[in-house]
Amino acid sequence: MTTLRLLMNPNLFLRDPQETELGRKILEDSILLIDELGFEKFTFKKLALKIESTEASIYRYFENKHKLLVYLNSWYWSWVEYRIDFSTQNILNVADRLEIALKIISEKKVKDPFFPQIDEEALDRIVIAESDKAYQTKQVDEDNKEGLFLGYKSLCHKIATYIVEINPEFKYPNSLVSTVLQASHQQLFYAQHLPSLTDFTGDSTCANAQNKEFLKEIVFKAISK
Amino acid sequence: MTTLRLLMNPNLFLRDPQETELGRKILEDSILLIDELGFEKFTFKKLALKIESTEASIYRYFENKHKLLVYLNSWYWSWVEYRIDFSTQNILNVADRLEIALKIISEKKVKDPFFPQIDEEALDRIVIAESDKAYQTKQVDEDNKEGLFLGYKSLCHKIATYIVEINPEFKYPNSLVSTVLQASHQQLFYAQHLPSLTDFTGDSTCANAQNKEFLKEIVFKAISK
DNA sequence: TCCGTCATGATAGTTTTACTATCATAATTG
DNA sequence: CAATTATGATAGTAAAACTATCATGACGGA
Numbered sequence: 001m002t003t004l005r006l007l008m009n010p011n012l013f014l015r016d017p018q019e020t021e022l023g024r025k026i027l028e029d030s031i032l033l034i035d036e037l038g039f040e041k042f043t044f045k046k047l048a049l050k051i052e053s054t055e056a057s058i059y060r061y062f063e064n065k066h067k068l069l070v071y072l073n074s075w076y077w078s079w080v081e082y083r084i085d086f087s088t089q090n091i092l093n094v095a096d097r098l099e100i101a102l103k104i105i106s107e108k109k110v111k112d113p114f115f116p117q118i119d120e121e122a123l124d125r126i127v128i129a130e131s132d133k134a135y136q137t138k139q140v141d142e143d144n145k146e147g148l149f150l151g152y153k154s155l156c157h158k159i160a161t162y163i164v165e166i167n168p169e170f171k172y173p174n175s176l177v178s179t180v181l182q183a184s185h186q187q188l189f190y191a192q193h194l195p196s197l198t199d200f201t202g203d204s205t206c207a208n209a210q211n212k213e214f215l216k217e218i219v220f221k222a223i224s225k
Numbered sequence: 226m227t228t229l230r231l232l233m234n235p236n237l238f239l240r241d242p243q244e245t246e247l248g249r250k251i252l253e254d255s256i257l258l259i260d261e262l263g264f265e266k267f268t269f270k271k272l273a274l275k276i277e278s279t280e281a282s283i284y285r286y287f288e289n290k291h292k293l294l295v296y297l298n299s300w301y302w303s304w305v306e307y308r309i310d311f312s313t314q315n316i317l318n319v320a321d322r323l324e325i326a327l328k329i330i331s332e333k334k335v336k337d338p339f340f341p342q343i344d345e346e347a348l349d350r351i352v353i354a355e356s357d358k359a360y361q362t363k364q365v366d367e368d369n370k371e372g373l374f375l376g377y378k379s380l381c382h383k384i385a386t387y388i389v390e391i392n393p394e395f396k397y398p399n400s401l402v403s404t405v406l407q408a409s410h411q412q413l414f415y416a417q418h419l420p421s422l423t424d425f426t427g428d429s430t431c432a433n434a435q436n437k438e439f440l441k442e443i444v445f446k447a448i449s450k
Numbered sequence: 451t452c453c454g455t456c457a458t459g460a461t462a463g464t465t466t467t468a469c470t471a472t473c474a475t476a477a478t479t480g
Numbered sequence: 481c482a483a484t485t486a487t488g489a490t491a492g493t494a495a496a497a498c499t500a501t502c503a504t505g506a507c508g509g510a
Contacts, residue, residue, distance in 0.1 A: 015457090022458075038363035043496065054459055059498075132357035138263035140418045153421050171424060172439050178415060178422040179408040179443070186407060187400050193365045196378050197403040199396060214397050218404070221446045240486090247487075268467065279488055280469085289468075452510090459504080467496070472489100479484075 004114040006078045011146040012071040015061045023061055025051045027075075028117045030068055035122040039069060039130045066134075070143065073134045074151040076127045079112070079120070080104065081155040095220075098162040102219060106184050106212040108204065128185045156181065167223045176222055180215050187211055229339040231303045236371040237296040240286045248286055250276045252300075253342045255293060260347040264294060264355045291359075295368065298359045299376035301352045304337070304345070305329065306380040320445075323387040327444060331409050331437040333429065353410040381406065392448045401447055405440050412436055 005018055017023030029051050034042045044058045044065060062068040084104050088097045109124035135149065143149065160173040170176075190198040191207045200207040200214075230243055242248030254276050259267045269283045269290060287293040308329050313322045334349035360374065368374065385398040395401075415423040416432045425432040425439075 020457080040362065044498090045496075054461090055498085056460085056500090057458055060457080064497075129361055132361060135419070136354055136357060136414075137265065144419055149419060153419070156422055172435075172442070173424065174421065175408075175412050175415075175423045175425065175439055176443070179404065179411070182407060182411060183400075183404040186404070189361075190400075190403060194360070194369055194374060194378070196399065197381055198400045199398065200400065210397075214400055217397070218401070218443065218447050221449070222443050224446065245486080269469090270467080279490090281471090281489085282487055284469075285486080454509090455507090457504105457506085460502085462500085464499080465497085468494090470493080471491085473491105474489080475487085477484105477486080480482090 002114065003116060004082075006075060006082065006115075008071065008074060008078070009147050009150055012067060012074060012148055013062055014059075017061050017071075022051075022053060022057060024117050025053075026058055026061055026068075027072075028119070031072065031119050031122050031126065034069070034072075034126050034130070035119075039065070039126075039133060066137070067148075069130065070134045070148050072123060073127060073131050074148065075118070076123055077151040077155050079115070079118075081151070081158060083112075084155070084158070094162050094165045098159065098166065098219070099216065101159050101162065102180075102215045103212055105181065106208060106215050108208045128189050131185065152181075163219075163223055167225060169225070170223045173223075176219065180219055183218075184211055184215055187214065227339065228341060229307075231300060231307065231340075233296065233299060233303070234372050234375055237292060237299060237373055238287055239284075242286050242296075247276075247278060247282060249342050250278075251283055251286055251293075252297075253344070256297065256344050256347050256351065259294075259297075259351050259355070260344075264290070264351075264358060291362070292373075294355065295359045295373050297348060298352060298356050299373065300343070301348055301356075302376040302380050304340070304343075306376070306383060308337075309380070309383070319387050319390045323384065323391065323444070324441065326384050326387065327405075327440045328437055330406065331433060331440050333433045353414050356410065377406075388444075388448055392450060394450070395448045398448075401444065405444055408443075409436055409440055412439065 008016075008018070010016070015023065017027050026047070030042075030047055033047055033050055037046070042065065044055050048055045048058055062071065084101045087100050087104060091097050091100065109120050112118070112120050135143070137143070156174060156177050159177045163170060163173040163176065187198050187200055188204075188207055188211060191200040191202055191204075195202060200210045233241075233243070235241070240248065242252050251272070255267075255272055258272055258275055262271070267290065269280050273280045273283055287296065309326045312325050312329060316322050316325065334345050337343070337345050360368070362368070381399060381402050384402045388395060388398040388401065412423050412425055413429075413432055413436060416425040416427055416429075420427060425435045
């Protein structure tokens with residue numbers, strides 16, 4: 001089995017974590033630790049302890065834990081886009097491509113053997129629970145200028161082009177896609193923690209099926225003429 | 226002019242900040258300071274300095290800054306619900322009521338003279354920029370059990386009942402409302418900071434008009450039979 | 451094989467945050 | 481007038497979020 005590597009924007013890190021043993025360990029275990037502790041209680045000191053390295057060494061890879069979170073988010077969205085590209089190969093009908101994309105976005109994430117070091121299930125939980133913290137900061141504009149959100153933007157843009165192709169008159173393709181990408185995670189979060197804000201059931205398999213149906217309904221009705 | 230007071234869940238605070246001069250000053254200036262610094266850089270120490278009080282005194286009102294943020298959010302959503310109630314008085318047609326609600330949600334917030342101490346414009350910016358931090362924590366479930374999110378839930382539920390009345394067969398009224406409430410803020414945030422993720426224009430007056438149109442289109446199409 | 455560089459580890463130190471505790475004092479209330 | 485209670489003043493602690501310095505060991509080239 002081939003091992004793939006997603007190309008990441010160099011502004012996300014100080015030293016490329018995919019290049020070295022320690023770097024890969026930082027990625028691998030930071031996912032597990034953030035999933036376990038939550039982003040606020042997660043510290044580089046605790047991570048250092050877990051991987052039997054030092055705080056200083058981790059700081060050589062990432063400026064701070066915020067950048068690490070942005071990196072993980074970026075990796076996640078690039079991974080989702082890659083999976084959509086993979087699954088829409090040779091699908092000629094745009095509406096079909098859109099449906100596949102929505103399916104991948106809404107479905108339960110499982111281990112991808114192409115990326116053995118990454119626990120995609122844990123990463124999915126992190127992105128669901130913490131992703132807003134990656135851009136809801138006073139430094140958004142600087143981070144954006146450095147291109148830290150290109151992974152997400154790229155995915156958003158790709159799906160928006162499907163929509164434009166299906167209905168060129170629809171005025172809000174980008175807004176609709178970014179709304180739906182967010183809604184997908186938000187509704188799963190609500191299903192688990194604030195059930196009265198959703199109509200999804202707590203059971204996760206079921207919730208994912210409802211998620212897919214909900215997104216499809218919103219999107220296809222919105223872009224219908 | 227009457228001065229109103231919104232009834233808040235006592236679990237949100239240690240001592241009721243609406244009851245005392247100092248408490249009201251904490252609310253008033255914390256809004257200004259969080260707006261200015263962002264939630265991460267905001268501390269009780271800095272707030273104490275600003276209002277010429279002490280850290281210890283502020284801790285007597287709020288357990289920590291997280292609870293204060295939850296309080297401000299809760300106040301905001303209760304305020305929005307009150308404005309919707311006010312504006313839908315004597316409107317018999319449900320679709321009209323829904324449209325009014327969407328208008329209030331999406332429109333630019335301005336000073337409400339009924340609540341002289343609260344800078345609603347600044348609070349609106351805070352909720353747009355920071356609100357997800359109020360529930361994206363490892364303590365969501367405890368906070369939820371204490372009823373800290375009842376303000377938001379109540380608003381969500383109210384609008385969902387409009388939708389059920391308009392189309393009782395629609396399967397996702399709560400999901401649609403919570404999606405749209407979030408989208409409203411998110412799209413305005415994107416318009417300012419990540420414009421490629423939205424189709425709204427940067428200009429805020431214009432963005433609010435597009436916001437309203439976008440929300441209306443999504444909602445009314447989604448619930449159409 | 452020797453030299454240089456470079457990644458990592460070990461250690462220590464700083465500032466700030468997020469509290470907690472104690473005591474004095476001033477205002478209010480019964 | 482006594483008792484309570486809100487606030488202020490001050491101090492202190494543990495942890496977080498870094499920064500700096502130096503030693504070591506691996507590795508790659510000459």
